[in-house]
Amino acid sequence: MSEIRNYTMNFGPQHPSAHGVLRLILEMDGEVVQRADPHIGLLHRGTEKLAESKPFNQSIGYMDRLDYVSMMCNEHAYVAAIEKLLGVEVPERALYIRTMFDEMTRILNHLMWIGTHGLDLGAMTLFLYAFREREQLMDCYEAVSGARMHATYYRPGGVYRDLPDRMPKHAESRWTKGKDLTRVNEWREGSMLDFIEAFTKDFFERVDEYETLLTDNRIWKQRTVGIGVVSPERALQLGFTGPMLRGSGIAWDLRKKQPYAKYADVDFDIPIGVNGDCYDRYVVRMEEFRESARIILQCVDWLRNNQGPVIARDFKVSPPSREEMKDDMEALIHHFKLFTEGYCAPAGEAYAAIEAPKGEFGCYIISDGANKPYRLKVRAPGFPHLAAMEEMVKGHMLSDVVAVIGTQDIVFGEIDR
C-alpha cells in the first residue's frame, strides 16, 4: 500500500480569487484543508508611519487608499477622530451629506463584494450587473469631488464643498449617440440629488434582480450553505464586526448602538443572520443594500429642503472661501497657515469608529499637541476577519477556501495598511 501523507500548497499571492495579494500556505489532506496560514503584508505601505510625518489634513487622501472599495467611510473615521481631538462642531447639512455618502459607499462596497464573490463561486453574470450600478455611484463621487475613487471629500469640520446643482452628463461619442445618449442621460437632467433619488428608487428593483440570480439558486446554495460556520461566541472572541458578526446572529451595528453623523435621525433596520454561514452573511449583505437605499432616500429628502453651510466656519481648521481670501488680510493669513503648517491638535488621544461596510473601522490618534499626529492606528475590520481564516476553513475543501475569502470581504489595502 502506498503511503498517504499531507502536502503543503501555496495559494496566491497572484490569484484571481485571492482578492488582491493574499498568500495562503495550505496544508492539505487530499482535498481537505488541515491548516491555513495567511501571509499578508504584500501591500504594506506604512500608512500609519507616513501619517506621523504629515500635517493632519494631508493624510486624508491616504485613508481612501486603505479600503479602496469603501473610500469615504475610511475618511469618515479619520476625520471624526480629528474632530474629537479638536472639538469641532460639524454643521447639520454636512452630517446629512456624510450619512448619504457613507451609505452610497456601502452600496459601492457591497456591489464589489457580490460581484467578485459571485464570480469566484461560478456566478459570472452578476459581476456585470454589479459593475453597471457601481459606475453610476462612481459618477456621484466624481461629481462631488472630482475623483472617481479617491475623493478626499470629507474634511475635519464638514465636507469639502456642497453638492453640485447639476449632474454632469455623458457627452456624445461614437459609441453613445442618439437614443442611447438620451437613455444614459435620462436621470441626469436635474441636480445631483435628483440623480441620486432616481438611482436609489430604481436600485430596489436591481437588488431583487440580483436575488433572482442567487438566493434560490441551487448551485449557489451548495457552495455557501453550511460553509465557514462561526458561532456567536466565537465571532465575539475573534473580534468580528459588521456583517460577519451580524451573520452569526448578533444584532450589533454602530449606526444604531453608538450613532454618529445623522444615523440617530434616520429610520432603518439591522438585518441579522441565524446560522452564521456564508449564505447567511450573503443574505445579510443583500438586505443591507435595501436598508442603505432607504437611508439615502431619507437623506435626499432632508438635503432638498434644508440649506446651510457644509463646513465649520473655523479658519483654524477649515480654509476660508476663495473670495474671502482675496478680500481680507486675516483670511489670507489663515489660508496660508492652514496649507503650510496645518493646525495643532491639543495633546490627548481619541478613538473614533464608524460602521464601515466591512465592519468597525476605527482610527486611534495620539496627539502631543503638534501639527502632525504622534501616532495613528487604523483598526481595519478585515484584519481580525482574515486572522480567523484558519478556524473558518479547517476541515473544508479547497474550493470552500475561495468561498470563505469571498464571504470575509477581504481588501488588502486596509489589512496591510
Next chain:
Amino acid sequence: MNDSKTLIARLEHALGERIAQSQAGDDMVTIEVHPTHWIEVARELREHPELKFEQLTDLCGVDYLAYGQVEWDTSDVSNEGFSRGVEGEGPGRFSWDGRPQGVDMERRFAVVIHLLSLVHNERLRVRCFTADSAMPRIDSLIDIWSCANWFEREAFDLYGILFEGHPDLRRILTDYGFVGHPFRKDFPLTGNVEVRYDEEKERVSYVPVEIEPRVLVPRVIRAESGASEDAEA
C-alpha cells in the same frame, strides 16, 4: 452609552489597586495598569459581570521616544525673528546609517488595547508600559481574546514588543527577512533597503535606499495647543 463616572467606579470596585491611573477622557475611559497585572486585569475585564468587555477591538503598540519633540521651536522669538524649521531629529530627518542608536528611556513602549462591551455598550482603553525598553516584554492576551493573535504579531513586527506566551510570534506585515522594527521612532522614514531588478544577476536584489531623507512640513507644537497638562500620557 453609560456614564464614564459609573464606569470608573465599577472598574475601581472590580480591579481595586491594580489600576495605576485612570482618566475619564473625552471619548472613553482610559486606565493604565502595571505589566505584572496585565493578564489578571484583562481577564477580570472580560469576566466580571459589571464590566463584561467581551470584545478586543484593537491592540496596538506605541513608542513614546519622541513624544513632545519638535523640529521647529516657536517659543524663542527674538528681535532677529523666528528660528528656522530645519533642525531637530524627526524620523524623516535621518537615514538608516545616521539613525540614533543606544537611546534608552523609561516608559518608552506601551501596549494600548481598546475594548468593547456589547452588553453595557461601552468602550474602554487600557494602556500598559512595558518594563524594559531595551527588550520590551509583556504577557500575551491570546488566551483571553483569540483575536489578540494577529494584533500582537503586528505590534511585535512594528515595534519589537515581545509577547510572552504567544504561540506563533512571527513577523506579519513586513517583508520576509526584514531587519528592524519600522514603526519605532528611531527607524528612518525612508527605510533601510529597497528592491530592484538586477540585470547582471537576473533576479530581484536588495540595495540600500536611495531616497534622501527630507521633511516638507516641520513638526511644531503651538503654545495654545501644547502638551502642558497631560504631557506624560
